[in-house]
Amino acid sequence: MSSDLQDLYQEVVLEHGKRPRNFREVEGANRRADGYNPLCGDQLTVTLRMDGDVIKDVGFVGQGCAISRASASLMTGAVKELSRADAERLFELVHKLVMEGPEGLDMEALGKLAVLSGVNAFPARVKCASLAWHALRAALEGKESSVSTE
Amino acid sequence: MSGAPFDVARVRADFPILHQEVRGRPLVYLDSAATTQKPQAVIDALVRYYTHDNANVHRGVHALSERSTQAYEGARERIREFINARDTKEIIFVRGCTEAINLVAQSFGRSKVGPGDEVLITAMEHHSDIVPWQMLCQQVGATLKMLPVDERGDLRLEQLEANLTERTRLLAVTHVSNALGTVNPVRDIVKRAHAKGVPVLVDGAQALAHFRVDVQDLDCDFYAFSGHKMFGPTGIGVLYGKASVLESMPPWQGGGDMILTVTMEKTVYNRLPYRFEAGTPDISGAIGLAAAMDYLDTVGLDAISAHDQELLEYGTRALEGVPGLRLFSRARERSGVLSFLMEDVHAHDVGTILDREGVAIRAGHHCAQPLLSCFGVAATVRASLAMYNTHEDIDALVRGLHKVREVFA
Structure with missing residues (x-):
């Protein structure tokens, strides 16, 4: 396998893609948003339970490729107990990571999400990796409507 | 050349774009339903x-x-x-x-x-x-x-x-x-x-x-x-x-x-x-x-049709030999398209891995969402054929699909 393919499909990514965490609707959710990628028809829904400004629980359901599922799964692990502002800052970091690569980024702040660094070599897959995050942001903004990666 | 036996090597020679490497491999173009390549004459x-x-x-x-x-x-x-x-x-x-x-x-x-x-x-x-x-x-x-x-x-x-x-x-x-x-x-x-x-x-x-x-x-x-x-x-x-x-x-x-x-x-x-x-x-x-x-x-549409059908049959047999592959193209009369899914692997992941092997296919809903929903899927992998495709192209596709299996083992 070529090395950039290995970087994309790291063990952690494959594992999260196969067995995503928090693959459920959050009980008592008070925020939700759909993410839709019109290129491939992939669709997922992110649900949140917010306590004031803090994400107390987060889950996602829907269908997608290994990259979008892994990114969504890792996201749910990373943003729990974060404030809205911190979650949005994390999205900015992830977005930079998949768009521009890891150079100059605070990898410590990214934690496990660093495994998404391989996406950068695959421009056609950036939208897969950011789909759940767009939905999360829409849910945080309290938007009810579907967001699209376009 | 009309009436002459179909010579796929000669046809391929007329399409300059096919003679290149992508990602270090010879290009295998299986996306002609999206757009066909152009012969030198055009x-x-x-x-x-x-x-x-x-x-x-x-x-x-x-x-x-x-x-x-x-x-x-x-x-x-x-x-x-x-x-x-x-x-x-x-x-x-x-x-x-x-x-x-x-x-x-x-x-x-x-x-x-x-x-x-x-x-x-x-x-x-x-x-x-x-x-x-x-x-x-x-x-x-x-x-x-x-x-x-x-x-x-x-x-x-x-x-x-x-x-x-x-x-x-x-x-x-x-x-x-x-x-x-x-x-x-x-x-x-x-x-x-x-x-x-x-x-x-x-x-x-x-x-x-x-x-x-x-x-x-x-x-x-x-x-x-x-x-x-x-x-x-x-x-x-x-x-x-x-x-x-x-x-x-x-x-x-x-x-x-x-x-x-x-x-x-x-x-x-x-x-x-x-x-x-x-x-x-x-x-x-x-x-x-x-x-x-x-x-x-000039090439002859009858010869092209015969070549297309033979290739489609060869491709169907080859894909049926790939473990865990579900072929959707099963109509009574078919032309040019092999649409399928791999067990537990999303079409986009298949597409990315095939691309790294030099094989160009389309992954997605193919602008036919109502049809795919009839089959209960949101996306498929589509390999589409044209007169310049060969058995070797199909073989490269199948090798790529085995790579997919390896990655997602």
């Missing part, structure tokens, strides 16, 4: 036109304008001959198949479809043969109905008559499904629709690269297709319409070339086919499309 026709003859058509008194008008109208005659239309006035140049369908929806549709009327399409249409009808039906208060497909990907034609009611004003059906490769028995469908007094539009986008189409034999009222899916340039397409039907339709877009005289009070529209060609057309595109038809005839 590329040369474009270069020749811009190098020697470029001028606007139907206007100038000068030599170049005469030459470009002659080449443009010559292309129209070549296309008429290729699809066996009765008259060149039945050949309308448009941007592509999508625009052709929109033209019919907005001109024919807005003048003949009213509140409470029905338009019948099928569940295997491309979005470009769904959305224009949805827009029309919303505009005029008509109902859009859909003929279903069965589990093999064939139309449920036993339900055709029941869906053709006295309110049906048009039936739109694809000749070949872009997502599955199903070839519909269009001639029979047209006959049955006509028996109920319903005119028929055929979406021919996926047909002409693979087999001969004779619009008089099909007896359809409209036949729409794109140049770029039959080895011609992008940006050019054709709407064939029976003269009697076209004559009864109001103009769609307004502008130059589609008029005879214009005053502030009144415009007199031009005759067919110019009435439907507003503005400066894609002159080089029309010339390139005619060159593509010349090329198809």
